[in-house]
Amino acid sequence: SQELEQSPQSLIVQEGKNLTINCTSSKTLYGLYWYKQKYGEGLIFLMMLQKGGEEKSHEKITAKLDEKKQQSSLHITASQPSHAGIYLCGADRRGRIGNQFYFGTGTSLTVIP
Amino acid sequence: DVKVTQSSRYLVKRTGEKVFLECVQDMDHENMFWYRQDPGLGLRLIYFSYDVKMKEKGDIPEGYSVSREKKERFSLILESASTNQTSMYLCASSWDQNEQFFGPGTRLTVL
Structure with missing residues (x-):
């Protein structure tokens, strides 16, 4: 079973619209990382959240980690075609050798001009 | 800026061939990782290394081996490629308990 559930699986929005992507875990998250991947390419690091209730923003992207540290959301304001791609959340597998992630x-986000 | 490079963007091999995928990072990171990415399955960890000559199995190590002779270089080896190893392979590196930096990926097709 998937340890991190993301929703929705895909999203198509009109340029200028806001959108939210969710990432949920059944376990407490020790570190939650958001990445963006352009189709067919590697992952680009966006943000890391560690503390319950933490919120970070970069340009028009805001990420939050809930107080229980089991759910994170990524919110994009006034979406643009450059936001298109695949967004992945990754979490620190605490307790294992090395900083393994899952x-x-x-x-998958599509922004229609 | 951290740079993680992979030897090939696209690779086509035949069943039974030995395949080497190379990854190099330039930031003196201790940890290096190999993942494969498949539709509907996300990223799955194949192997990782937390130091030179040290390696640990990830979630799906079967059919793969790795080599880390130098800190900056981590190689993934497919001893005898099979069609079910057709995938996107991503290398990453990190320092201690921090974010992982990814290479551009190698799309491997095994015929």
């Missing part, structure tokens, strides 16, 4: 299956 990842959600990703959310």
